[in-house]
Amino acid sequence: MALTSTPTDLPNSVWAATAPAPIDTQPLAGDVTADVVVVGAGYTGLSTALHLAPDVDTVVLEASEIGFGASGRNNGLAIPTLAKADPEEILRTFGPEKGEATIALIRDSANLVFNLIREHDMEKAGEQNGWIQPAHSPGRMKLVERRLQEWTSRGAKADLLSREALRDLIGSDAWHGGWIAHEGGTVHPMAYARGLAKAAVGKGARIHTRSPATALERVPEGWRIRTPDGSVTAERVVLATNAYSDDLWPRLRRTFVPVKTWQMATKPLSDNVRKSILPGRHALSDTRGDLQFARYDWEGRLVSGASLIFDINSEERLKSMVGARLQRNFPQIGEVEWDYVWSGFLAMTPDFLPRLHVLAPGVFSWLGCNGRGVALATAMGPVLAELARGGAPENAPLPIMEPREMPLHGLVTRFARSDLWRRRRLDAVEFGG
Ligand SMILES: Cc1cc2nc3c(=O)[nH]c(=O)nc-3n(C[C@H](O)[C@H](O)[C@H](O)COP(=O)(O)OP(=O)(O)OC[C@H]3O[C@@H](n4cnc5c(N)ncnc54)[C@H](O)[C@@H]3O)c2cc1C
Numbered sequence: 001m002a003l004t005s006t007p008t009d010l011p012n013s014v015w016a017a018t019a020p021a022p023i024d025t026q027p028l029a030g031d032v033t034a035d036v037v038v039v040g041a042g043y044t045g046l047s048t049a050l051h052l053a054p055d056v057d058t059v060v061l062e063a064s065e066i067g068f069g070a071s072g073r074n075n076g077l078a079i080p081t082l083a084k085a086d087p088e089e090i091l092r093t094f095g096p097e098k099g100e101a102t103i104a105l106i107r108d109s110a111n112l113v114f115n116l117i118r119e120h121d122m123e124k125a126g127e128q129n130g131w132i133q134p135a136h137s138p139g140r141m142k143l144v145e146r147r148l149q150e151w152t153s154r155g156a157k158a159d160l161l162s163r164e165a166l167r168d169l170i171g172s173d174a175w176h177g178g179w180i181a182h183e184g185g186t187v188h189p190m191a192y193a194r195g196l197a198k199a200a201v202g203k204g205a206r207i208h209t210r211s212p213a214t215a216l217e218r219v220p221e222g223w224r225i226r227t228p229d230g231s232v233t234a235e236r237v238v239l240a241t242n243a244y245s246d247d248l249w250p251r252l253r254r255t256f257v258p259v260k261t262w263q264m265a266t267k268p269l270s271d272n273v274r275k276s277i278l279p280g281r282h283a284l285s286d287t288r289g290d291l292q293f294a295r296y297d298w299e300g301r302l303v304s305g306a307s308l309i310f311d312i313n314s315e316e317r318l319k320s321m322v323g324a325r326l327q328r329n330f331p332q333i334g335e336v337e338w339d340y341v342w343s344g345f346l347a348m349t350p351d352f353l354p355r356l357h358v359l360a361p362g363v364f365s366w367l368g369c370n371g372r373g374v375a376l377a378t379a380m381g382p383v384l385a386e387l388a389r390g391g392a393p394e395n396a397p398l399p400i401m402e403p404r405e406m407p408l409h410g411l412v413t414r415f416a417r418s419d420l421w422r423r424r425r426l427d428a429v430e431f432g433g
Pocket of ligand 1 (some may be wrong): 040041042043044045061062063064065066067068069070071072073074075076077078079211212213214240241242243244245246248261262263280343344345346369370371372373374375376379
């Protein structure tokens with residue numbers, strides 16, 4: 001699957017329709033040199049470029065437009081945790097030293113997002129008013145209590161929410177309680193991507209859109225990356241292509257499964273309804289394997305979504321399925337009407353943990369957000385920037401892993417979405433149904 005070999009337009013998303021205009025960028029024309037070349041202008045590539053500037057001369061190449069990939073399509077929940085692994089599991093897998101460093105990176109990741117938004121005065125880009133994770137079953141409430149303990153004992157600012165406290169905060173009785181991570185929040189995904197790009201360019205980075213990197217070769221000066229109308233020669237390379245990785249580094253895209261997920265935005269809700277559903281405009285995503293989530297955009301649309309196993313008649317099925325879920329969770333919403341439906345790909349790894357790679361001397365990459373990349377991809381920017389400055393890989397907070405190609409990758413990718421059946425069954429069993 002060549003996801004980016006043909007640059008395409010932005011999807012018809014609420015984010016593309018309502019973001020402040022992007023900075024002016026042009027395709028790369030001619031042969032240039034730089035210290036570092038970054039491939040991909042999503043949060044990873046842009047945060048890397050921003051953290052390299054102004055002292056490291058950096059060129060960013062983007063196949064399509066800024067935020068074309070997951071960064072311009074996501075739900076915008078800035079969450080300072082991983083989707084599955086909690087601190088104790090991270091410690092077991094990464095070991096005590098790297099485990100603690102990774103936990104600290106994740107714990108501080110949403111703060112980094114909102115600090116960047118404030119520091120660079122990014123227009124309409126984010127609100128740090130907390131992420132709420134409600135528990136959909138008594139069993140998951142136990143998980144929430146353990147999760148809260150593991151994160152707060154390591155310095156996260158978070159609180160348990162009783163069923164009553166949760167009801168007051170979100171306007172729903174559909175969940176059993178939950179927790180709130182106060183440092184989380186919501187971003188306008190495209191405004192944030194464009195804000196990062198503007199900040200990086202303001203500090204001296206060069207960004208070329210409509211410039212797919214088509215070949216990467218070793219040269220005496222380091223590496224040369226070719227685009228249709230030019231090339232960049234640089235000592236070091238950061239591949240920030242994540243779920244949208246193509247054949248530029250063929251092994252990379254066989255280390256994860258790109259999973260399609262859908263997003264959709266209602267028509268703006270009335271003032272009255274908005275006063276009773278998520279009145280504090282919190283970010284919300286629950287404990288289900290088949291995740292239920294919602295947040296507002298700036299115009300009062302509720303932005304939610306879902307996954308599907310088959311792409312048949314997708315939009316109509318999504319509208320009725322997600323509409324029914326919203327009505328179940330928030331009966332006061334009334335009839336649900338939709339303004340936008342779009343989709344994107346996220347990168348899933350077999351153990352749901354992120355991967356940091358040194359692919360060759362001077363070539364770095366990370367991937368595997370597993371659905372938690374708004375804050376994490378931003379936080380990987382400084383990590384990749386330090387490597388691209390020549391920092392020792394052993395000092396990185398995450399362990400450097402060999403890129404492990406998945407056996408039967410094509411087959412696994414084709415059937416990845418059927419795992420939704422298993423997750424739905426587990427969700428129902430845990431609910432006691
Ligand atoms: C529908 C959806 C909802 C999500 N919701 C959330 C959420 O609410 N919270 C959360 O934390 N995470 C969420 N995520 C995950 C999050 O959006 C991603 O983890 C994050 O945006 C990844 O950023 P990135 O910069 O690493 O990759 P991307 O934003 O995907 O950027 C990769 C870029 O590389 C470019 N590229 C690829 N190949 C080439 C090439 N050869 N040459 C030049 N450019 C190339 C692509 O065009 C693309 O723009 C969601 C993801 C999706 C798809």
